[in-house]
Amino acid sequence: MLGYAMKPLTQPTKFALQPGKRNAWLAFAALAIVLLALPFATDALLGRGWVRIADFALLYIMLALGLNIVVGYAGLLDLGYVAFFAVGAYCYALLGSPQFGLHFPLWAVLPLGALFACVFGVLLGAPTLRLRGDYLAIVTLGFGEIIRIFLNNLNAPFNLTNGPQGINMIDPLRIGGFSFGSTHEFFGITFPSVHLHYYLFLAFTLGVIFVSLRLQDSRIGRAWMAIREDEVAAEAMGINTRNIKLLAFAMGATFGGAAGGLFAGFQGFVSPESFGLTESVMILCMVVLGGMGNIGGVVLGGVLLVLLPEALRNGAGPMQQALFGKTLVDPESLRMLLFGLALIVVMLVRPAGLWPSTQRRRELIAEDGVAQQEQDTVYDSSK
């Protein structure tokens, strides 16, 4: 049959980074040190409140990476993503709090939360399979609201979620006898609870990044991207678009659910208020602003969108004092205004996001491309 008699080809050079390999390792080591030292540096320079913000940034990065699978890879616009976060968080809260007197261990409750979120992902995905673009966005928006309203109202006839008051006194994250909720001491260094959470979340975030990277360059990842690019053509090429789309919803929801569990354990308290539409929009902004489909971009988007409002909150007051001698506008209201403005500017200047995914490809082309293009020119002119 066709092609099999052709001469064997040389191995793909896609990942050949030989000359820069040492530099890559150095950069990697430097990054690791920065990430490990970050909570202590932040604590010393900016105060403990900022370590907590860093913890939240990591949670949001996990969420953004989960949503990136649905929106960035498979191209399915999901405006209700926070619902999966809520499912994971409430799952943890119900199985690890005095609400029902259950105190499941972390290794059981976190996967359960992720699994529940995954099931909800499929439940949401199934009826929306025929929808595209705007219509899909509207249905997912509705789904997000439905989950929130259910959580708000499921205190009667049977008190499941404790309604708008939310669930209190949730067990801290605990592995074996080690609780992340209290201060520990290792090697003579004191690790406060927020620092410990930072390391835990960092580990989870790295796990999510790893999974995203592996999926991106796989048969499944290619199928998602094909659907994003052209669903009709993807199906004509033999991709079962129904299953592959459901898989995207399920994977994204799983990440959301896991992040939700961590959130509940970290906060010790969940209420429906934390899972509103603004949260969904915020996570979507991280994905879009950072660069849809590009893991680095999404991480960047997550970091910026958590840090920027906080920086504005803390910086807007003193800045006015310095400029005008008094506070003209309440920093709290100014911060969302400036934040919105920043979003608009970024989207105008860089419509594909701060760090779009094609960048990576261009770099790859630059390697084995330039030489080959030279060859092509010679070849073409000799024809």
Next chain:
Amino acid sequence: MTAANNILLELSGVGKRFGGLAALSDVALHIRRGEIYGLIGPNGAGKTTLFNVVTGLYQLDEGTFTFDGIAYSRCKPHVLAQAGIARTFQNIRLFANMSALENVMVGRHLRTRSGIWGALTRNAAARAEERAIEQRARELLRYVGIARPPQTLAKHLSYGEQRRLEIARALATEPKLLALDEPAAGMNATETENLKALLQTIRSDGITVLLIEHDVKLIMGLCDRVAVLDYGKKIAEGVPEEVRRNPAVIAAYLGGEAA
């Protein structure tokens, strides 16, 4: 080989309506294994509709359609792709923001099987499969004659290359029938010549080709048999020479009564 075995695709009494408009009515034709079968007709004659019926994009309203001995009536496109029908599109539908190589690799999807687990662990089987996918895709890029770096984004390829990339992607699905919807549209004379050579190679490699084309010269020079559609009906079928002289065909193309 028996006659029935020799027929790859058979349509009988096929009808497709859009509201009050009969886009196809009572179309019957069969395509033999290993031939290049042309489908021509004036604009709006129902060629692309027929094409979409055969590739599962539209469900037919009447009649039956048998491929490789199995009857298909209401099937999703991916099922037909699995069965061995691969297509290209009249308006190129590549995965524009994926590289040329990735486009072809997507075509291997249905002949490969590694899933989430394989992707996460990158175990030996998954790695071997991935290597095979990539190698095959590179071979196919060469086969259709795309000399650019395989990492070039599909949208950055020239028009003729995009057409050929679509063919490579379709070939990656290991089709028994390759269905091409106006592959030469917008091509210059040289590109058309190259395409013709490519299609002949594909046929000689054992793949049956169904071709919709406006370029009559290409059809006449390439096809073993030709069917002519007009207003959703088949008005002629046969070897190109015969069809060209058919009065009904001349009337359909030139209008009015046959000269």
